[in-house]
Amino acid sequence: MSQISRDEAVPLLFSPITLRGVTARNRIVVSPMCQYVSVEGGPTDWHLVHLGKFAIGGAGIVFGEETAIEPRGRKTYDCAGMYDDRHIAQYGRINDFLKSMGSVPAIQLGHAGALGACHGAMQGWEPLTEKDAAQGLPPWECLSAGGGAGIKRAAVRLKMMDRDDIAAVMQAWKDATRRSLEAGFEILEIHGAHGYLIHEFLSPATNRRNDAYGGDLEGRMRFALEVVEAVRSVWPQDKPLFYRASVLDGKGGEWVLEDTIALAKALRERGVDVIDCSSGGITGDSRLLGIPRVPGYHVSHSTRIKQETGAPTMLVGLVTDAHQAEAILRNGQADLIGMARELMYESHWPVHAARELGVPNYLELFPEPYTFRLKIREEHKVQYPHGSEVLIPHSQDEVIRYRWEDAPGT
Numbered sequence: 423m424s425q426i427s428r429d430e431a432v433p434l435l436f437s438p439i440t441l442r443g444v445t446a447r448n449r450i451v452v453s454p455m456c457q458y459v460s461v462e463g464g465p466t467d468w469h470l471v472h473l474g475k476f477a478i479g480g481a482g483i484v485f486g487e488e489t490a491i492e493p494r495g496r497k498t499y500d501c502a503g504m505y506d507d508r509h510i511a512q513y514g515r516i517n518d519f520l521k522s523m524g525s526v527p528a529i530q531l532g533h534a535g536a537l538g539a540c541h542g543a544m545q546g547w548e549p550l551t552e553k554d555a556a557q558g559l560p561p562w563e564c565l566s567a568g569g570g571a572g573i574k575r576a577a578v579r580l581k582m583m584d585r586d587d588i589a590a591v592m593q594a595w596k597d598a599t600r601r602s603l604e605a606g607f608e609i610l611e612i613h614g615a616h617g618y619l620i621h622e623f624l625s626p627a628t629n630r631r632n633d634a635y636g637g638d639l640e641g642r643m644r645f646a647l648e649v650v651e652a653v654r655s656v657w658p659q660d661k662p663l664f665y666r667a668s669v670l671d672g673k674g675g676e677w678v679l680e681d682t683i684a685l686a687k688a689l690r691e692r693g694v695d696v697i698d699c700s701s702g703g704i705t706g707d708s709r710l711l712g713i714p715r716v717p718g719y720h721v722s723h724s725t726r727i728k729q730e731t732g733a734p735t736m737l738v739g740l741v742t743d744a745h746q747a748e749a750i751l752r753n754g755q756a757d758l759i760g761m762a763r764e765l766m767y768e769s770h771w772p773v774h775a776a777r778e779l780g781v782p783n784y785l786e787l788f789p790e791p792y793t794f795r796l797k798i799r800e801e802h803k804v805q806y807p808h809g810s811e812v813l814i815p816h817s818q819d820e821v822i823r824y825r826w827e828d829a830p831g832t
Contacts, residue, residue, distance in 0.1 A: 433779040434751040435744070435759065439482070441695050441734070443660030444608045446482035446526045448787075449751060450772050453738050453760035454485040454530040454611075456501065458542035463490065463503025464512040473516055476765055477523035480772030480787030483758070484520050485528045486513075488613050491598035492591070494562055495533035495619070498542045504531060504598040510605045517606035523789055528609035529602045530666065531653075533591065535619030536566035536628075539577040549578050565591070567622035567645070568630040572706060588635070588645065591619075592652045599656040610657055611664035612649060612694075617703025620646045621668055624685070625677040627706040643685055647692060654693040662695040664736065669723040672702040673712030679723055686731045696758065699724045699737040715739075718746060725755040736760050744775035 436448045452473070459468050469486065476484050490496040490503040503509060517527040539561040540547045541554075550561035564577035565587055581587070602610055614620035622628045623645040629636050635644050650665065657663055667685065671677045686697050699720045701713050713719050720739040728735050736758035741747050747759045765771055776784035785793045785800070806812060806826060813821040 432781050433748050433776075435748045435779065436776055436781050439757065441609070441662035444526060444662055447524055448480070448482035448772065449758050450481045450747075450775075451483040451528075451736060451758050451760045452476045452481045452485055452765055453762040454487045454613075455762045455766070456487045456497075456543065458498055458500040458544070460500055460502045463493070463496070463501070463505060464509050465502065465516060470516050470519065474519050474523070475769040477520045477525035478789055478792070479765070479770040480776070481525055481765070482772075483528050483609060484525045485530055485609075485611065486516075488530050488532045488618075489598075491531050491533055492594040494538060494564060495535075495591075495594070497534045497538055497540055497547065499559060500542060501534075504529070504601050504605075505594065507601065510601050513602075513605040513607070521606070526608045527606060528611065528664075529605075529607040530611040530613050530664075531595070531598050531602065532613030533594075533619040534564070535617075535622050536564055536570045536573045536576040536580055537617055538562070538564040539579065540575065547575055549575055551578055565619065566628075567619065567635070568628050571630050572625070572628040572704060573617065573622070574705065582631075588648075592648060595649055595652045596656050599653050603657065603661075609662050609664060610653065611666055611698060612653060613666050614646055614649075615666045615668035615700045615703060617668075617672075620649060621677075621703055624681070625671055625675060625704045627671060627676045627704050627708075639681060639684060643688060646685065647688055650689060650692045650694060659693075663693055664696040664698050665689050665694045666698040666700055668701050668703050669699050669720065669727070670701055670713075671704040671706065671710060673710060674706040674708050675704045675710050676706060676708055677704065678710065679726060682723075683727060683730050686727050686733050690731060690733050694733075696734045696736055697724075697727055697731075698760065699727065699735055699756075700739075717741065717743070718750065721750055721755050728754065728756070734758070738762065744778040747775070748779055 439446050487502050492505045520527040539550045561578050563579040565583050566580050569582040570576040570580045624642050629642050667682050669682045717740045720737040724735040724737040734757040737756045738760035741759050742764040750756050773787045785796050811825045814824050815821050
């Protein structure tokens with residue numbers, strides 16, 4: 423497997439980063455993307471190809487998708503899971519390939535909470551009903567922090583979690599973490615965003631509890647922090663732990679950036695290495711504005727979190743230009759750049775970005791079979807530069823004069 427030499431002067435985007443005992447070859451992260459094609463929680467050939475192409479394209483860290491810690495923590499019947507030992511070998515096969523291509527395999531574990539038991543994204547996440555049960559898709563009972571208060575499109579059957587439920591879910595987090603380790607993942611991320619179970623506990627818009635897991639900020643953070651402690655008790659000390667946060671609720675919500683900063687400080691104390699900055703998932707009727715989807719819309723949030731907590735951060739949100747990504751890193755506004763849809767559109771984006779940023783031997787981000795052949799193509803460009811006049815033979819006696827005109831725009 424070819425890689426860009428570490429002793430060469432390269433942009434920060436393509437400099438290695440070491441987190442605990444894990445080193446990624448660059449700062450480009452394939453952010454989790456739900457695919458809704460898993461079979462009983464397990465990945466298929468789709469996942470091998472879907473994720474494998476990002477490793478071939480040069481990404482440093484490759485996340486799969488939000489992966490449920492237990493069956494009732496899925497959004498849909500087709501969501502990924504890590505709740506059965508048979509999943510270990512299924513994910514292990516994919517992780518072995520990602521590592522062979524030079525990428526670090528990463529998993530995002532989560533629990534859908536009140537947003538479970540629904541159809542997939544292409545069907546608008548419509549909750550499953552008894553009508554679906556007739557088609558073999560019965561709704562299941564979902565857990566929630568506060569009985570579904572403030573949750574749009576909540577599951578039809580909901581249970582507000584009691585102490586026994588909390589204990590069972592904590593054990594499920596531990597079991598899923600153990601399986602993730604055995605499957606060969608090198609980075610684990612806790613999904614605490616987007617209106618799912620952990621976020622339900624955090625936001626006052628959804629957490630109306632009057633026990634130790636509700637009320638003030640300390641109480642509402644308790645569940646999230648106990649999840650981190652449970653995961654860290656199993657996840658090795660030499661492997662990094664990420665936490666995806668909704669840095670603030672969606673439009674009209676109540677959880678804001680100052681709350682995330684307080685949470686990030688507590689997460690750091692419990693062994694979280696990187697705060698992954700996302701947003702939204704819970705709405706309400708406050709004066710809080712929704713975040714406009716403009717390029718780099720989480721940069722300011724990431725910057726504040728880094729400045730006020732000292733935590734390394736990763737951000738997502740329409741960072742699609744190589745120079746934009748490099749500037750964010752150079753300005754100290756984030757440590758990792760998460761990308762999803764742009765990589766769907768162009769899985770070789772890292773190689774193209776390396777070329778734009780003037781990385782020497784940028785083709786070495788590809789695996790050797792690609793690098794070897796593409797370097798030959800580059801040699802041809804040197805041998806016959808744009809504007810060259812050449813003779814193209816048709817036979818021993820017939821040739822065609824050909825002029826390679828300059829490419830438009832050069």
